[in-house]
Amino acid sequence: MTEAPLLDVAGLSIRIDGTARDLVSxxxxxxxxxxxxxIVGESGCGKSLTALALMGLLATPPLRxxxxxxxxxxxxxxxxxPAQMRKLRGDRIGMIFQEPMTSLNPALKIGDQIAEAVRRxxxxxxxDARAHALEMLRRVRIPAPETxxxxxxxxxxxxxxxxxxxxxxxxxTPDLVLADEPTTALDVTIQAQVLELMRNLQRDxxxxxxxxxxxxxxxxxxADHVAVMYAGQMVExxxxxxxxxxPQHPYTIGLMSSMPGLDGGSDRLVTIPGVVPPAxxxxxxxxxxxxxxxxxxxxxxxxxxxxxxxxxSHRVACWKAPLEQQEDAA
Amino acid sequence: xxxxxxHRLLIAIPTILLISVFVFLLQKLxxxxxxxxxxxxxxxxxxxxxxxxxxxLNDPIYVQYFNWIWNALQGDLGISLRTNxxxxxxxxxxxxxxxxxxxxxxxxxxxxxxxxGILSAYKKGxxxxxxxxxxxxxxxxxxxxxxxxxxxxxxSVNLGWLPASGYQPFTDDPLQSLKTMMMPAxxxxxxxxxxxxxxxxxxxxxxxxxxxxxxxRAKGLGERSVVVKHALRNALVPVVTVVTLLFGELLAxxxxxxxxxxxxxFGKLVVDAVFNRDYAVVQGIVLCTAIAFILxxxxxxxxxxxxxxxxxxx
Numbered sequence: 001m002t003e004a005p006l007l008d009v010a011g012l013s014i015r016i017d018g019t020a021r022d023l024v025s026x027x028x029x030x031x032x033x034x035x036x037x038x039i040v041g042e043s044g045c046g047k048s049l050t051a052l053a054l055m056g057l058l059a060t061p062p063l064r065x066x067x068x069x070x071x072x073x074x075x076x077x078x079x080x081x082p083a084q085m086r087k088l089r090g091d092r093i094g095m096i097f098q099e100p101m102t103s104l105n106p107a108l109k110i111g112d113q114i115a116e117a118v119r120r121x122x123x124x125x126x127x128d129a130r131a132h133a134l135e136m137l138r139r140v141r142i143p144a145p146e147t148x149x150x151x152x153x154x155x156x157x158x159x160x161x162x163x164x165x166x167x168x169x170x171x172x173t174p175d176l177v178l179a180d181e182p183t184t185a186l187d188v189t190i191q192a193q194v195l196e197l198m199r200n201l202q203r204d205x206x207x208x209x210x211x212x213x214x215x216x217x218x219x220x221x222x223a224d225h226v227a228v229m230y231a232g233q234m235v236e237x238x239x240x241x242x243x244x245x246x247p248q249h250p251y252t253i254g255l256m257s258s259m260p261g262l263d264g265g266s267d268r269l270v271t272i273p274g275v276v277p278p279a280x281x282x283x284x285x286x287x288x289x290x291x292x293x294x295x296x297x298x299x300x301x302x303x304x305x306x307x308x309x310x311x312x313s314h315r316v317a318c319w320k321a322p323l324e325q326q327e328d329a330a
Numbered sequence: 331x332x333x334x335x336x337h338r339l340l341i342a343i344p345t346i347l348l349i350s351v352f353v354f355l356l357q358k359l360x361x362x363x364x365x366x367x368x369x370x371x372x373x374x375x376x377x378x379x380x381x382x383x384x385x386x387l388n389d390p391i392y393v394q395y396f397n398w399i400w401n402a403l404q405g406d407l408g409i410s411l412r413t414n415x416x417x418x419x420x421x422x423x424x425x426x427x428x429x430x431x432x433x434x435x436x437x438x439x440x441x442x443x444x445x446x447g448i449l450s451a452y453k454k455g456x457x458x459x460x461x462x463x464x465x466x467x468x469x470x471x472x473x474x475x476x477x478x479x480x481x482x483x484x485x486s487v488n489l490g491w492l493p494a495s496g497y498q499p500f501t502d503d504p505l506q507s508l509k510t511m512m513m514p515a516x517x518x519x520x521x522x523x524x525x526x527x528x529x530x531x532x533x534x535x536x537x538x539x540x541x542x543x544x545x546x547r548a549k550g551l552g553e554r555s556v557v558v559k560h561a562l563r564n565a566l567v568p569v570v571t572v573v574t575l576l577f578g579e580l581l582a583x584x585x586x587x588x589x590x591x592x593x594x595x596f597g598k599l600v601v602d603a604v605f606n607r608d609y610a611v612v613q614g615i616v617l618c619t620a621i622a623f624i625l626x627x628x629x630x631x632x633x634x635x636x637x638x639x640x641x642x643x644x
Contacts, residue, residue, distance in 0.1 A: 055548060057544060057547055057548060086550045086551070086552060087550060088550070089547070089548055089549065089550035090548060090549035090550035090551070091550055094548075095548040097541060097544070097545065097548075099541050102540065102541040102542065103541040103542055103544070103545045104542055104545065105542040105545070105546070105560050105563075105564070106542070106564065106638075106639070106640060107563045107564050107637065107638070107639060108559075108560075108563075116549065116551070117549040117550075120549055120550055120551055121550060152639040152640065154639070154640045165545070168545070168549065169548075
């Protein structure tokens with residue numbers, strides 16, 4: 001029996017007012033209950049904008065959703081009225097941000113910041129919400145949680161603050177959590193702890209997660225499905241194994257080979273030549289064409305269509321896919 | 331907190347002493363002779379010599395200073411050369427007037443300036459922001475004396491709603507006192523409201539962009555809660571500093587406003603004293619103003635600590 005996906009995004013486009021082309025263009029993906037989708041790509045490729053658009057937190061103006069739908073439990077997140085969106089936010093959809101140092105209010109106590117999220121969406125009394133906040137601190141493994149309820153964010157380290165952010169995001173056991181680079185600002189050892197915590201909590205609660213990252217190590221650790229973004233377009237999407245074992249898009253291939261391995265024979269890191277096109281001046285055809293070793297005239301002028309690669313859920317947006325044939329021919 | 335305030339008060343003592351030296355010396359360096367001013371038309375040398383002796387003006391300057399500061403420490407700031415009243419009494423008479431004017435002016439400044447600043451930051455770039463900015467700029471640019479005169483013409487002369495001038499002590503008749511002070515306080519307050527509005531606006535603009543405001547929205551909180559509970563609380567930190575410093579400034583007296591509305595406050599007292607070379611009065615007032623300023627600074631730092639939990643740990 002196939003259930004309808006929890007989140008079904010189709011054709012999501014975002015634009016800066018006054019520019020000719022969409023910053024995020026025609027993005028489509030689905031997410032099932034309890035699954036983790038990793039959105040991968042370099043800085044500025046539109047990953048965070050996508051998450052903010054789904055939360056209805058895009059800074060409008062100048063950013064604006066110009067098209068698409070995002071079906072979540074029957075509602076379209078992109079067109080839902082603000083009042084209804086506020087009911088979903090923090091309740092059915094939680095969000096964890098990249099910067100734990102600045103994402104908590106410096107003037108409010110930790111316990112109050114968690115309890116506030118609970119009280120907004122439930123009928124709990126102040127005392128019960130506080131008890132729930134304490135329980136959340138315990139669940140995100142903050143040591144001595146009783147004493148931490150009444151401290152301010154500046155008393156906590158970055159890793160602890162990010163745990164508090166996770167506690168806030170998960171306080172109402174949402175169906176979906178958007179995590180925007182949740183470990184990027186943390187030390188490597190802390191990163192591993194936080195990721196493990198997120199995975200355990202997700203397993204306990206059955207929450208689905210969209211994890212935005214540029215770190216392929218994180219992807220390998222966490223993802224069920226992967227969506228690779230380049231310059232605002234989704235270039236390839238599929239199950240994590242397919243993306244790692246059989247990358248089809250030249251950009252994905254480039255990303256994979258730029259990841260340093262422990263057994264790597266070469267001393268130098270492999271890089272993809274060139275830079276991401278500027279946000280205000282996106283090219284018309286395939287946005288990767290200028291950096292792609294396989295690109296021809298068609299690539300530079302016509303945006304590629306998406307085609308299935310191998311099994312059904314592995315899809316790639318490239319005129320040259322599947323690439324093996326190209327390489328054989330060359 | 332008490333320790334912090336105690337510490338700051340201790341540090342303030344040398345500052346106040348230093349100010350007292352400057353005030354004293356500055357008076358001596360100013361041109362003009364109080365004895366000449368006091369003697370008026372009758373300038374025979376014997377009279378002048380007698381007056382100099384009476385007010386110890388022939389003593390070495392450091393002796394004069396120590397006499398003055400020693401007496402000041404006991405609450406005696408000398409006798410006004412002009413009115414023969416003790417300076418302490420004069421100040422005690424005028425201070426309540428000035429404090430009432432300052433508190434009421436600040437009240438108008440706060441209830442106009444802070445909401446206007448919040449609104450214009452929240453509605454940045456819209457017509458509301460424009461209107462608030464134009465009004466604020468006018469508030470800053472329109473001289474108090476002109477606004478005061480216009481208000482008297484409109485509110486008192488034409489409409490007859492409020493008295494044009496005068497002063498009623500608050501303890502005698504609170505309602506009448508508030509009524510007479512309403513217009514001067516409003517005139518003073520509008521200028522300060524503009525300053526406050528600009529400070530609130532820029533603080534709010536910074537805070538509204540912050541990550542924690544985004545977090546508050548991500549919790550699904552309503553805009554009122556986002557703005558008041560999450561943004562304003564943090565934006566108020568710098569604004570509170572400005573408010574307390576403005577209060578210190580107001581205590582020094584609002585010369586022009588007091589003159590227009592004929593309010594017997596500090597401003598009028600100090601101007602009269604300077605013109606009459608009434609040394610003792612000028613010294614007393616400047617010393618009081620300086621102390622008020624220092625106290626306001628300490629209060630401002632204390633409030634800063636209350637509002638900013640990061641500071642109160644240190």
